[in-house]
Amino acid sequence: MPESPRRPLDRFPRRELLAGAAALAGLTTVGLLPGTASAAGQRPGAARGPAPTPGDTAVTTRVSARRALRHLRVLSDDIGWRVTGTRREHRAAHYIAGTLRDLGYTVELQPFSVPDKKLAELRAGGEHWQSAAATLGAAGRAKGRVTDLGEATEVTADLTGRIALFTRVPGKEQAQAQAAAAKGARAVLIVNVRSTTYPERKAATFFPALEAPVQVPVLGLAEHHGELIREGVRALSLEVTAHTGLTSHNVIAERRATRPNPGGRAVIVGAHYDSVPGSPGGNDDGSGTALCLELARATRRLPTQQDLRFCLWGAEELGLVGARHYVKGLDDAAAARITGCFQNDMVATSHPAADTYWLLSVDGKPNTTTTAIAGAAERLGYTGRTKGPAARGSSDHEAFHERGIAAGNFSWRGEAPSQLEPVYHTPEDTVEGNISLERLQISLELIGCAAYDVALNG
Numbered sequence: 001m002p003e004s005p006r007r008p009l010d011r012f013p014r015r016e017l018l019a020g021a022a023a024l025a026g027l028t029t030v031g032l033l034p035g036t037a038s039a040a041g042q043r044p045g046a047a048r049g050p051a052p053t054p055g056d057t058a059v060t061t062r063v064s065a066r067r068a069l070r071h072l073r074v075l076s077d078d079i080g081w082r083v084t085g086t087r088r089e090h091r092a093a094h095y096i097a098g099t100l101r102d103l104g105y106t107v108e109l110q111p112f113s114v115p116d117k118k119l120a121e122l123r124a125g126g127e128h129w130q131s132a133a134a135t136l137g138a139a140g141r142a143k144g145r146v147t148d149l150g151e152a153t154e155v156t157a158d159l160t161g162r163i164a165l166f167t168r169v170p171g172k173e174q175a176q177a178q179a180a181a182a183k184g185a186r187a188v189l190i191v192n193v194r195s196t197t198y199p200e201r202k203a204a205t206f207f208p209a210l211e212a213p214v215q216v217p218v219l220g221l222a223e224h225h226g227e228l229i230r231e232g233v234r235a236l237s238l239e240v241t242a243h244t245g246l247t248s249h250n251v252i253a254e255r256r257a258t259r260p261n262p263g264g265r266a267v268i269v270g271a272h273y274d275s276v277p278g279s280p281g282g283n284d285d286g287s288g289t290a291l292c293l294e295l296a297r298a299t300r301r302l303p304t305q306q307d308l309r310f311c312l313w314g315a316e317e318l319g320l321v322g323a324r325h326y327v328k329g330l331d332d333a334a335a336a337r338i339t340g341c342f343q344n345d346m347v348a349t350s351h352p353a354a355d356t357y358w359l360l361s362v363d364g365k366p367n368t369t370t371t372a373i374a375g376a377a378e379r380l381g382y383t384g385r386t387k388g389p390a391a392r393g394s395s396d397h398e399a400f401h402e403r404g405i406a407a408g409n410f411s412w413r414g415e416a417p418s419q420l421e422p423v424y425h426t427p428e429d430t431v432e433g434n435i436s437l438e439r440l441q442i443s444l445e446l447i448g449c450a451a452y453d454v455a456l457n458g
């Protein structure tokens with residue numbers, strides 16, 4: 001957290017601090033919640049039995065994937081799309097901030113401006129979807145029967161009162177939209193297609209890049225929504241809204257060290273809570289956000305040599321905007337006091353092939369965070385599940401690396417760091433369809449034990 005008066009420990013009553021200290025002295029009587037593995041036995045998904053430190057045991061007997069899942073359901077199921085700067089993203093920020101305040105943390109909502117955008121909501125039968133919309137398309141409402149024109153870029157049929165549905169022809173979106181509008185279409189839906197780089201990934205919603213204004217709404221649909229429409233939706237309604245003057249927020253929560261910390265050092269555990277348009281962001285990155293909230297609860301009474309800071313970033317999906325805003329606001333002394341940033345982006349996918357827990361640093365070199373995770377994996381018996389460090393940016397750890405702060409991103413992926421689940425960034429990134437409790441539990445234990453080890457031992 002940027003320079004702020006050091007908070008006294010009276011927010012954490014003495015009996016709570018003593019309870020935390022007792023966790024390191026003897027943990028055999030700690031009750032385990034459903035979804036929490038015993039510290040004494042082999043961990044779910046581990047290759048061998050553990051050899052935990054007392055600090056590891058203090059964490060592993062407290063963290064529960066099932067408890068974290070409650071937060072994830074609020075974020076992904078109840079709030080849903082958390083597009084940067086929108087009302088739903090604000091709801092998520094306030095939910096996160098309220099949860100952390102209730103746990104006794106000092107919480108700051110750090111605002112910053114983000115670009116305007118147009119978004120659409122569609123209704124068909126009992127379904128309710130979101131998609132991106134073209135900036136140069138119209139805002140407003142439209143309703144009508146659907147005419148499927150496939151990959152056409154020219155239209156001869158009369159579309160008066162109809163909604164035109166196209167398959168995207170990259171680079172021809174302007175021709176498709178203009179052709180449909182000229183024939184009387186009330187709106188244009190362009191269904192995205194898969195990239196040639198990652199053909200295994202389903203196509204997400206997109207902002208159609210028009211070269212000139214079109215006088216009707218123009219939407220860029222996800223592949224999944226296109227499939228649903230083509231399976232039998234005959235008519236639908238939609239509304240495009242121009243979102244302007246937008247603000248996003250970072251949620252920064254801190255508890256001070258319980259032991260002398262004259263250097264004011266701090267360990268950061270982070271995730272981003274926004275999602276791309278059209279996606280409820282179950283794994284990306286509701287899972288990382290839920291992990292942070294559960295670890296904040298589990299570690300709030302444990303003794304530490306360093307401050308613990310939980311940072312939930314806004315606007316990651318726009319290009320790490322929130323994390324870079326935070327890092328830019330640190331003076332050199334404040335930046336130097338951060339021991340490491342443990343970033344958690346996509347930590348619970350159920351995709352079978354994404355069975356490797358990757359340790360990712362921007363330059364591929366080990367640092368405080370990746371070394372701590374490797375050590376925790378060794379102690380807990382998870383070494384067969386982890387790989388790295390490997391070189392990979394593209395998440396909020398990159399902002400810290402650029403400032404010379406040790407940082408890593410930790411994530412379930414395939415045999416290579418680029419191999420993500422097929423529903424990445426799509427409407428199908430849901431709790432029911434893309435979350436593994438076992439992988440979420442492993443992530444909680446690895447991040448919790450590693451970050452706590454650094455915070456406890458310096």
